[in-house]
Amino acid sequence: MIQPYKGVGEPLIDIGRVEKFYDLGKANTVRALDGVDLKIYPNDYVAIMGPSGSGKSTLMNMLGCLDTPTGGQYYFEGEDVAEMDDNELAFIRNQKIGFVFQSFNLLARASTLRNVELPLVYAGIPKWERQEKAYSACEKVGLGDRVDHKPNELSGGQRQRVAVARALVNDPSILLADEPTGNLDSKTGAEIMELFDELHSLGNTIILVTHEEDIAAHAHRLIRLRDGKIEVDQVNPGRG
Amino acid sequence: MRRFLSEFVESIRIASEQLVAHKTRALLTMLGVIIGVLAVTMMGTAMNGIDKGVRQSLDVVGSDVYFVARHSWEQADDAWRHLKNRPAIRDIESDRINEIISETEDSNLYRAAPDVYWWPQGDVKTKDRSVANVQTRGTDENFEFINNAQIGEGRFFSELEESNARGVVVLGYDVAEALFPYESAIGKTVRVKGIEVEVVGVFERMGSFFGLMSYDNFALVPLKWLRKHYQWEMHTMIRVKIAPDADREEARYELIGAMRRIHKQVAEEEDNFAINSTDSMEEEMSTIKNVLSVAGFGITGLSLFVGAIGIMNITFVSVKERTREIGTRRAIGARRSSIIIQFLMEAVSVCVVGGIIGLAIAYAGKLGIEKIWPDFPFVYSIGLIVMGMTASVVVGVFSGIIPAFMASRLDPATALRHE
Numbered sequence: 001m002i003q004p005y006k007g008v009g010e011p012l013i014d015i016g017r018v019e020k021f022y023d024l025g026k027a028n029t030v031r032a033l034d035g036v037d038l039k040i041y042p043n044d045y046v047a048i049m050g051p052s053g054s055g056k057s058t059l060m061n062m063l064g065c066l067d068t069p070t071g072g073q074y075y076f077e078g079e080d081v082a083e084m085d086d087n088e089l090a091f092i093r094n095q096k097i098g099f100v101f102q103s104f105n106l107l108a109r110a111s112t113l114r115n116v117e118l119p120l121v122y123a124g125i126p127k128w129e130r131q132e133k134a135y136s137a138c139e140k141v142g143l144g145d146r147v148d149h150k151p152n153e154l155s156g157g158q159r160q161r162v163a164v165a166r167a168l169v170n171d172p173s174i175l176l177a178d179e180p181t182g183n184l185d186s187k188t189g190a191e192i193m194e195l196f197d198e199l200h201s202l203g204n205t206i207i208l209v210t211h212e213e214d215i216a217a218h219a220h221r222l223i224r225l226r227d228g229k230i231e232v233d234q235v236n237p238g239r240g
Numbered sequence: 241m242r243r244f245l246s247e248f249v250e251s252i253r254i255a256s257e258q259l260v261a262h263k264t265r266a267l268l269t270m271l272g273v274i275i276g277v278l279a280v281t282m283m284g285t286a287m288n289g290i291d292k293g294v295r296q297s298l299d300v301v302g303s304d305v306y307f308v309a310r311h312s313w314e315q316a317d318d319a320w321r322h323l324k325n326r327p328a329i330r331d332i333e334s335d336r337i338n339e340i341i342s343e344t345e346d347s348n349l350y351r352a353a354p355d356v357y358w359w360p361q362g363d364v365k366t367k368d369r370s371v372a373n374v375q376t377r378g379t380d381e382n383f384e385f386i387n388n389a390q391i392g393e394g395r396f397f398s399e400l401e402e403s404n405a406r407g408v409v410v411l412g413y414d415v416a417e418a419l420f421p422y423e424s425a426i427g428k429t430v431r432v433k434g435i436e437v438e439v440v441g442v443f444e445r446m447g448s449f450f451g452l453m454s455y456d457n458f459a460l461v462p463l464k465w466l467r468k469h470y471q472w473e474m475h476t477m478i479r480v481k482i483a484p485d486a487d488r489e490e491a492r493y494e495l496i497g498a499m500r501r502i503h504k505q506v507a508e509e510e511d512n513f514a515i516n517s518t519d520s521m522e523e524e525m526s527t528i529k530n531v532l533s534v535a536g537f538g539i540t541g542l543s544l545f546v547g548a549i550g551i552m553n554i555t556f557v558s559v560k561e562r563t564r565e566i567g568t569r570r571a572i573g574a575r576r577s578s579i580i581i582q583f584l585m586e587a588v589s590v591c592v593v594g595g596i597i598g599l600a601i602a603y604a605g606k607l608g609i610e611k612i613w614p615d616f617p618f619v620y621s622i623g624l625i626v627m628g629m630t631a632s633v634v635v636g637v638f639s640g641i642i643p644a645f646m647a648s649r650l651d652p653a654t655a656l657r658h659e
């Protein structure tokens with residue numbers, strides 16, 4: 001009973017036959033991504049699943065303009081990413097995409113507020129405005145009372161909230177999360193997923209990678225990867 | 241522009257956090273820069289000091305005085321080859337020069353005085369006190385008008401005293417001070433090489449060369465008196481001062497002409513005397529300075545280079561350690577240039593802090609040396625600070641640019657996978 005997913009509107013992301021091959025020599029080529037076609041529409045809520053090594057992270061990096069494909073096309077909001085130079089890619093990563101990582105990737109010596117501020121620094125926003133925006137992003141994720149804490153003074157769930165606030169601070173159109181609950185216990189993970197649900201209901205586009213069925217259950221669309229290929233792309237049947 | 245500014249401020253902030261987080265490491269890396277900047281400032285100070293010392297000593301002698309002597313101070317090799325064929329300079333030639341000056345209309349020369357001295361330098365004594373190694377020179381009354389130093393007390397000896405070989409002496413400040421610490425020296429009797437003479441004048445204090453060689457350790461006696469008591473051969477020079485506002489080169493040619501007339505030289509003959517001036521001293525000093533500056537540049541350059549390599553190394557380590565951070569920053573919108581600025585600033589700030597420490601140590605050193613060697617003409621100028629700081633910034637950029645560039649070329653996806 002597979003129900004293929006149909007998006008609405010113009011796709012934000014449109015990739016066609018995207019490949020990422022790692023040539024390790026001696027006719028040994030790793031096909032991390034092997035001809036992936038994918039369209040992401042506004043306000044999609046996508047879970048990507050698949051066995052380890054199936055190319056999920058590679059796909060996420062590709063979508064987030066952190067990695068360049070060895071073949072295929074990538075259109076971001078209708079523009080060909082292959083044509084963009086490094087500064088334009090940096091601009092997209094800064095303004096259009098928010099990243100959340102499994103291991104949080106916060107600056108260890110910086111406070112919550114400064115971590116959340118960082119994308120705004122690269123956007124060239126003046127300090128007072130930066131702090132205002134960063135503060136409201138912290139409040140959005142429920143960390144309004146933790147802005148002066150350093151990461152090592154926060155719990156895992158709180159750290160991930162900082163990372164989510166950092167991802168949100170520039171009002172990106174897409175949130176990319178690679179196993180955002182992978183380092184969290186199931187209760188904390190559920191809390192983060194509640195946050196994602198809320199962000200989705202507010203209009204954000206969310207793509208997340210997960211190994212856990214109950215995490216994936218939050219998404220409306222489910223993609224299964226295997227050996228660098230999309231196995232299924234369907235309306236999430238397990239959605240509860 | 242604004243983006244650059246906020247990135248710049250951010251990078252300074254990161255850099256200072258890194259410095260604080262790795263104090264010992266930073267300090268060790270800085271060592272080369274500290275030593276280098278120390279060397280730069282010390283060199284500059286020494287150089288300025290030498291300059292100041294030389295200028296002082298030239299002022300004492302007077303840069304407008306020529307010294308007619310048998311041989312050149314510059315020791316060109318043909319000078320000593322011809323030396324044995326040259327006649328000795330005789331003190332009466334001083335009077336002949338003065339005659340020629342007075343005969344010449346609008347002469348470029350002002351006045352000549354003999355300058356006769358012997359080695360070893362003698363003692364000057366009173367009953368109770370004695371000063372050793374006093375430069376004792378015989379001259380005539382014209383000397384007063386040639387020397388730059390002024391008589392501080394009493395007077396110079398007169399033409400009459402000179403021609404009558406009177407036993408009078410004019411002392412340098414240090415000699416008078418040592419022999420008569422509590423009273424005026426004027427009118428007192430001292431013994432110059434065992435013979436009693438009367439002190440008629442004392443010169444003003446002129447100081448010393450780097451606090452080492454006093455300019456005030458001399459005694460001037462009438463030349464006739466000197467000749468009367470010491471018949472053996474002595475060094476004879478003639479000091480000739482040029483006229484005020486006269487052209488130095490023209491004055492020199494006029495003096496050469498006068499000496500050739502006195503020595504009755506014919507047209508083809510080479511000069512059988514030498515005209516010396518403080519210019520040659522200056523040249524010699526500038527040679528010393530050049531040697532010093534080459535050595536200084538060597539030391540400075542080497543330590544700065546070693547420092548730069550150390551900082552380059554530590555910046556590489558820092559890039560390696562923070563590969564994941566670089567990936568994260570790239571993921572949230574840092575450009576390549578942002579990463580370059582960040583690591584460049586880290587290297588530069590290490591160097592600038594090193595430079596400041598170096599300058600501070602140099603300043604402390606200056607205060608210390610001034611305590612034990614008060615006359616050393618130390619010069620610690622704004623220029624030196626600027627030079628030291630510039631050197632540190634240059635070293636920082638030099639050592640940071642390659643690691644920073646490499647950090648900026650890291651593939652974001654690969655950097656994020658880094659453990």
Ligand SMILES: Nc1ncnc2c1ncn2[C@@H]1O[C@H](COP(=O)(O)OP(=O)(O)OP(=O)(O)O)[C@@H](O)[C@H]1O
Pocket residue numbers: 022030031032050051052053054055056057058059654
């Ligand atoms: N830099 C690289 N060089 C060579 N092979 C690579 C490189 N990066 C990834 N791969 C390979 O590409 C494949 C996909 O990797 P990827 O990280 O996308 O897997 P994943 O689905 O995210 O796995 P996991 O669930 O364990 O995170 C793997 O086989 C991996 O070994």
Ligand SMILES: [Mg+2]
Pocket residue numbers: 056057058178
């Ligand atoms: Mg992965």
